[in-house]
Structure formats: C-alpha cells, structure tokens
Amino acid sequence: TLRRKFVAGSDNPFAQRMSPKVVARAGERGVELMYQPESGMTFIVLDAVTKRPIEKYQASGGLSSYENFSRGDGDLHQEGRGRIGEMRPKSSASKARIEIKAVGYEPYEAQDIVLLEGRDVDLGMIELQPVPVLVVTVLDAATGAPVGGARVSLRKEPKPDGGMFGGGAFEAAHASGRSNAISTDSGGADFEADDPGFDFGGGDSQSGKTDANGVVSLNSFAGERCQLVVKHRGHAPHLSESFVGAGGVGEAREVRLNEGGSVRVTLVRADGSPIAGGKVEHRAAPTADATPMTMFAGNDSSVTDAAGQAVFTHLAAGAHEFRPDGYESNNGMFGGGNFRIAIAGAPDEGAKGWEAVAVSEGAEAALKLIAPTRVVLNGVIREGGEALAGATVSLREKSAEEMPRMMFLGSGGPEAQSDGRGRYALENVRSGDYTLTVSHPSRQMPAEFELSVGAQDMSYDVNLGVAIVEGRVTGSDGKPLAGVKVTIEPHQAGGSRRVSMIRMVMDNGDEEATVLDGMPGATKPVRTDDDGRYALRGVSVERELVVKAEAKDLRPAKSEPFTMHDNEVKRGVDLRLERAGRIEVTAFKADGTPASMVMITARLEGDADAEPQSGFIQQNGKTKLDSLAPGRWKVTAQSMDSTGPGAPRPAPLEQTVEVKADEATPVRFDLP
Secondary structure (H helix, E strand, C coil), X not given: CCEEEECCCCCCCCCCCCCCCEEEECCCCCCCCCCCCCEEEEEEEEECCCCCECCECEEEEECCCCCCCXXXXXXXXXXXXXXXXXXXXXXXCCCEEEEEECCCECCEEEEEECCCCCCEEEEEEEEECECCEXXXXXXXXXXXXXXXXXXXXXXECCCCCCHHHCCCXXXXXXXXXXXXXXXXXXXXXCCCCCCCCCCCCHHHEEEEECCCCCEEEXXXXXXXXXXXXXXXXXXXXXXXCCEEEXXXXXXXXXXXXXXXXXXXXXXXXXXXXXXXXXXXXXXXXXCXXXXXXXXXXXXXXXXXXXXXXXXXXXXXXXXXXXXXXXXXXXXXXXXXXXXXXXXCCCCCCCCCCCEEEEECCCCEEEEEEECXXXXXXXXXXXXXXXXXXXXXXXXXXXXXXXXXXXXXXXXXXXXXXXXXXXXXXXXXXXXXXXXXXXXXXXXXXXXXXXXXXXXXXXXXXEEECCCEEEEEEEECCCCXXXXXXXXXXXXXXXXXXXXXXXXXXXXXXXXXCEEEEECCCCCCCEECCCCCXXXXXXXXXXXXXXXXXXXXXXXXXXXCCEECCCCCEECCCCEEECECEEEEXXXXXXXXXXXXXXXXXXXXXXXXXXXXXXXXXXXCCEEEEXXXXXXEEXXXXXXXXXXXXXXXXXXXXXXXXXXXXXXXXXXXXXXX
C-alpha cells in the first residue's frame, strides 16, 4: 500500500506549510486539508532620541531563528509603520522573531514573541538607537564623475580563526545562510548576496548601492578592522586597504574606480580550429593571503563567439586565471546557474587547467586555450552475465579528494543510466585516470573500477558478480529482533577517517527538523524480518567490510571486519544488541525560556572507535539521544545562532554524565 503525505503550501521547498500534514492512501478520495490562516506582527519604528518615525528600514521575521524570514512590505514605511505576516505557529511553543535594520541605527532584534492564531499582534513602538555612519562616495578615476548604482560592501576582516565563516567546518546550515559564502556568475542576472532576504554576511557586513551622486551611507563598524568592496558593471572591482572604523562620530571615504583591463581568450581544439559556443572559466589568481572575502569575488565564465573568442572586461589589474569549462572543482562548492554555496574550509582540488595572465589597467591581454580532448565512454552493464537495466554509471577523477557527498548532490562527474539492454554512454569525457562507479537499486553497495581514458572513444563493459552477506540480529536475551536497521560499509581503520559526516538541518515547519547526512561509503539500510534475519545483496568485494545494526533503545553493534569475494555468499554474520540508555537534554536561555537552534553532541569516553551521537534542539528546548552504551559520555551543547546582530557565536558548553542501561539520564544546559 502506498502512503503519501500531503500539505498545502507554496512551490518554494523552504516555505512554511499552510496546513497540517495529512496521510492518505493511494486511491483515497475526499482528502481534506485544513487551511491555517496567517498570523502577523505590526509595529511602528521610531528614532530613540528624536522620537520621530523612521520610514526607511528593512524588517524581517519568522517563527524561529533558523527559518526563512518573511519580508515586510518593502523598505519605505509611511509614518514608520510596518508588518510581518505569513506566519503559522504549529503549537503554543512556537515563538516568533523580528529583526529591523536601518542605516544610521543599531539593528533591533526581538525573540520569543507570542503570536495570535489568524490575527496580528501589535508590538507597539520600536525605538532604534542612532550609531555612527560611514559615507562612501564612489567616483570614476579617469573623469571624477560620480558612479551611481555601484554596490558598496563594508565588511569586517576575517579573523585568523576563520570566524567569518565558522572556522572551516560545514556546520548545520540554517536558512539565513550565515555560515555560507556565495559567488555570482556575471553571465546572468545580478544576485545580491546582501539582499534583505539573503543575509549571508550576518552581522559582519553592511551593503548598499550608490545613488545618482555616487553616495551611499552604511553603518560603521566602530573600532573594527574593515575593508570596502566596490563593484560596478562598467568598472573593475575595488578592494580597499584595511582600516579601523571610527567610533563615536561618522566618517567619510572616497573610492575611485578604474576601468580595468581586459583579456581576449581564444578557445581552440588540439588541431588549432576555433571552438564556437565553448565555455571559458575565469577566476582571480589565488594568493597566499587569500581570504573568504576575496576567494569568491570575481569568479565568472563566458561563452565563445563564432571565432572561438570570449572577452573578459573590467578586470582589476593583477594576476587572473582562465581555463576551458569541464574540469572538476571539488572545492566544497555546489549549486548552479547564478547561485553557488561554498563549504568553508573545504580543500580546493580544482587546480587543473588554469592558465595565468597578467592584466594591466587600460590594456587588453590575449590568451589561447587548448580545450581538452573529449571522448565518449560506452559499454554494457551485466550482472551474472545478464544485461542489467537501470544501473547508474558515473565517473570520478582519481585525483579528486574524497568528500562526503550529500544524497542530492550526486558524484560530481559524468553520469548515465543503462537502458533495457544494459547499454550506457558517458559523453564529453576528458582524457585521464578515473574511478567508474556502478550502482543499482537491487544492489547494496556500488561497485568501483579503475580505468584510463585516452584520446579516442572507448568501450568498457562491466560484469557484476553478486556477493551476499546474511545474518541474524538478536537481543541480549538471545531472542530475534524484527525491524532492526542493518547497514554495511567499508571498514575504516582507527584514525583513518578524514571526515565522518556532513549534516544539514532543514526546518519546514513540522515539529521536527529534517536531517540530511552525507557519509563516505554509507549505504541504504535493510530491515530484519520477524525472525531477526537480514540479507545484503550486491556488496563490495576484495575490500574489508563491516556490518552494523541499530534499533531504538538498544546499543548499536557491528561485526568484525571481513572481506568478500565475487559471487560469495557469507552466512552467519550475526549481531547481538545489548540494552542501552539515553540522555534527555534540555536547554534554556538566560531568561529561563526554552532554547532553540542548539546542536547537541555526545562522545563516549575511553572508546576512540565509538561514533559520536548527535541531536538537534529546534524550538522546544529539548532533544533525546537514544541507544547509548552504558558509560561516561561527554555532552556538548553548541548554539548555532548568534546572540544578536554582529555578536559572535557563544562557546560550546560541556557536561560529563554517567549513562546506565534502560535509564534516562537528564542533562540541562543554561545558555549565556
């Protein structure tokens, strides 16, 4: 029987649902969705000193600190009046949050606002405290004329510990995106990273566009070391020298934009003939002192014309790099079109193919790029000598460092599926050494093969064997356990696992968050039958494997490492699950209300091989960590949100507790 969940909502996958979910069976009629009317907040914004209305500000709000904020009714607010709507609380524990930003004033933030179902709650008068302002005037360097429409960003310099992007770890990402960096492609429409709906800089940046007089006002970061980044389509981007923001009084700075230089790139084949419609990538040359502020600035691409040429204009003087499209980056960046997200601290393995050019002000440099030869790799996928339809075949360059791949990001290389006769074809493959991966829904683990691709089309057939692992899972009393989740994965020797997991936490308005994990070598689970038996079909061969079993309230177990051979059936890989304990975590804010947006991690002391256990506190101030082995566990609570705009994330809190079988151990954290 097929069971599906239906909800009312928008096409935006991150939007809040407009009705409670309803479970329906295939063919069922008369399914009703109960529409929940919106709640809202109204307010009036005033100057705290003059008590006059502030009419130009940005207001945003939502049901939690990590949910996509709903935008207000624009930036101009007559008599200072504003409203935030489209909020639908799921329970009395759901509280709202509001942020208000205006040039010349401290940002305002309020949390734990109790909403009225289907009605607006009046927040009354909100007073903003005046702060010093930095006035930036942007002029054309050659003529001295004002430059209107320039994007000016005032940004704090990244701290040595990487504080701007979280110190190099890809932490649980919340929807305001404050742990992410972005870049834009110049080939499409502008994407403004500092748009109120996409506050990627958090409290570490201020941004605005110059008016017709070339002037823009930004809140100053008093006493902080900063830089100005200025971009305009008709000029080269400008990165200022660092300076310390003035305190107490406003200040003014002038920026003169140069036209920049250009590079004419000609893309040709190995025989010298031009390639029309080919894509050329560009980036500023990496330097030893590159920072997240500069690494992702200026990356773009262009398509060659009929003569095989692409011209890159308004480039800042200095070193730039270009290459033909198609090289694997694997630098922790994903996305497409105009939008990319970079995982801070991920290694850049995309160093292949770049050619450096020195750009001078007012001059055009020329560069010829030879596109790598592209071939077709095809073949037939068989299993036990029979054609295997629906197999996924993918290529990954052997030089690409292994990174945990989220289930929705794919392998990152060319990919195809085999047809009804088992045939597949991978097009536009460059010469090089690859790992070919074959996976199929009926097989537990993907099969991998190493091959070298030359300058000619080639055929590569695969005949998969069927190695099977069978066993039984029992409890501490020796009785079979049904419904236990069983997985198999490559054995990782102690200390050899470089990255254990990437975890993304997404909130769609339900009582619990959706957690997406990316684990190297992780496979889909199977469940034990009523007699506790399981079978894992199509596992990897000629490598060490381990079988793992886990169930609620029971201690996870794993087998000793073993190696399988082609068409081998290994029986008797039995596992015994012992009774376990759990930790019940509660977290509270300084005012005693339940905390939200808190990552909880527990590690078993004295067992280096034990995997850490994680939980996430959404908005009710509590979570549980189940299936813990008896012993001493170190529990860490890390707030994933700042205490206010521009404030640093607080340090994690730790406690050590004793976990006993069949008992719940309470742990309370009082966050600062």
